[in-house]
Amino acid sequence: xxxxxxxxxxxxxxxxxxxxxxxxxxxxxxxxxxxxxxxxxxxxxxxxxxxxxxxxxxxxxxxxxxxxxxxxxxxxxxxxxxxxxxxxxxxxxxxxxxxxxxxxxxxxxxxxxxxxxxxxxxxxxxxxxxxxxxxxxxxxxxxxxxxxxxxxxxxxxxxxxxxxxxxxxxxxxxxxxxxxxxxxxxxxxxxxxxxxxxxxxxxxxxxxxxxxxxxxxxxxxxxxxxxxxxxxxxxxxxxxxxxxxxxxxxxxxxxxxxxxxxxxxxxxxxxxxxxxxxxxxxxxxxxxxxxxxxxxxxxxxxxxxxxxxxxxxxxxxxxxxxxxxxxxxxxxxxxxxxxxxxxxxxxxxxxxxxxxxxxxxxxxxxxxxxxxxxxxxxxxxxxxxxxxxxxxxxxxxxxxxxxxxxxxxxxxxxxxxxxxxxxxxxxxxxxxxxxxxxxxxxxxxxxxxxxxxxxxxxxxx
Numbered sequence: 001x002x003x004x005x006x007x008x009x010x011x012x013x014x015x016x017x018x019x020x021x022x023x024x025x026x027x028x029x030x031x032x033x034x035x036x037x038x039x040x041x042x043x044x045x046x047x048x049x050x051x052x053x054x055x056x057x058x059x060x061x062x063x064x065x066x067x068x069x070x071x072x073x074x075x076x077x078x079x080x081x082x083x084x085x086x087x088x089x090x091x092x093x094x095x096x097x098x099x100x101x102x103x104x105x106x107x108x109x110x111x112x113x114x115x116x117x118x119x120x121x122x123x124x125x126x127x128x129x130x131x132x133x134x135x136x137x138x139x140x141x142x143x144x145x146x147x148x149x150x151x152x153x154x155x156x157x158x159x160x161x162x163x164x165x166x167x168x169x170x171x172x173x174x175x176x177x178x179x180x181x182x183x184x185x186x187x188x189x190x191x192x193x194x195x196x197x198x199x200x201x202x203x204x205x206x207x208x209x210x211x212x213x214x215x216x217x218x219x220x221x222x223x224x225x226x227x228x229x230x231x232x233x234x235x236x237x238x239x240x241x242x243x244x245x246x247x248x249x250x251x252x253x254x255x256x257x258x259x260x261x262x263x264x265x266x267x268x269x270x271x272x273x274x275x276x277x278x279x280x281x282x283x284x285x286x287x288x289x290x291x292x293x294x295x296x297x298x299x300x301x302x303x304x305x306x307x308x309x310x311x312x313x314x315x316x317x318x319x320x321x322x323x324x325x326x327x328x329x330x331x332x333x334x335x336x337x338x339x340x341x342x343x344x345x346x347x348x349x350x351x352x353x354x355x356x357x358x359x360x361x362x363x364x365x366x367x368x369x370x371x372x373x374x375x376x377x378x379x380x381x382x383x384x385x386x387x388x389x390x391x392x393x394x395x396x397x398x399x400x401x402x403x404x405x406x407x408x409x410x411x412x413x414x415x416x417x418x419x420x421x422x423x424x425x426x427x428x429x430x431x432x433x434x435x436x437x438x439x440x441x442x443x444x445x446x447x448x449x450x451x452x453x454x455x456x457x458x459x460x461x
Contacts, residue, residue, distance in 0.1 A: 065347070
């Protein structure tokens with residue numbers, strides 16, 4: 001769900017020191033202190049740049065970061081949490097998708113366009129919240145107009161009443177019943193605007209995405225005037241009318257300009273799997289992979305700083321923060337073209353997760369897995385308790401599976417936990433004993449046989 005993005009960054013964010021940023025990230029991500037320090041420094045430099053004179057500020061480039069480490073160690077989570085902490089537009093994109101065969105109608109500039117769309121929606125939602133109360137009041141009046149007949153027009157020769165009229169007692173009674181929910185069963189007929197439009201598929205090269213987007217906008221504007229009557233219950237009608245009034249009250253032109261500015265000054269793009277487009281040196285003389293190197297050269301101008309045309313305006317990428325990440329099992333960072341290497345001045349290597357890290361991941365973060373399952377089963381009145389010995393055993397099993405099959409880091413804990421709590425999750429609604437204690441014996445019973453069978457664990461875990 002998008003995060004509310006105000007027009008100006010809150011002062012509390014400006015006051016965050018690198019140490020404060022690391023402390024906030026520690027609440028969600030276990031370990032990886034080097035990576036946390038790197039993103040904290042990059043964030044602080046962004047605020048430092050904003051305090052410089054304009055001439056100097058334009059010269060300061062973002063401290064782009066290259067994260068090196070296996071999958072599942074927290075690379076994406078660190079970047080995502082940083083964006084949430086700073087209320088910045090955030091986009092994750094896989095670099096490898098630009099090398100896919102038959103990938104037509106989309107280019108590397110699409111990452112900037114997608115980032116702008118995210119920012120527009122974030123700011124629009126924030127503006128909508130600001131006018132939510134006013135929109136609901138107007139929607140309520142429109143709904144009462146539907147529930148009650150319009151007032152009698154003045155008879156010929158009868159003086160008309162100018163100015164604000166006193167609400168009728170009947171209207172006020174209906175308003176009270178509406179607030180009390182006594183009208184929820186009633187059905188009203190309202191005019192609903194038809195926002196649907198035909199789908200277009202264009203295969204015309206790299207500009208197809210932009211052409212298609214413009215066509216959709218044109219057709220959307222054309223079809224906005226069409227309306228059809230639809231019967232709704234009173235709560236649904238009130239909700240629809242309130243949303244309609246919100247759209248009217250939100251100044252979309254201001255939203256778009258603010259979104260473009262926010263992307264330019266505080267946008268964050270996370271480029272994952274950048275190692276997949278690294279050129280591989282070949283001693284056999286075949287040279288580097290042309291497709292992969294071509295993608296690097298396409299991405300390079302965006303990271304260096306260019307201007308991208310979007311439907312919301314021209315966007316400069318000079319000060320967008322780019323965080324690239326990759327495992328670099330086969331290739332290495334030096335396999336990237338030199339120009340691209342130079343655009344990532346901060347490099348940090350993330351450490352593989354240990355058993356103790358798994359134990360901490362299961363228990364310490366705000367959204368720790370054990371806490372999630374306790375909360376989920378709590379909705380079924382099941383009181384779930386994890387003993388420390390059980391947590392240690394779960395972590396041990398996760399490490400074993402990663403060693404025997406493929407190391408997917410902390411993501412392995414999700415599959416292990418699902419297997420562990422399979423019976424409890426299935427039987428939860430029908431359990432007579434609502435108190436369940438997960439101990440070492442229970443973990444052994446549910447997981448030991450699967451983990452011992454290497455072939456079975458490959459499919460199940």
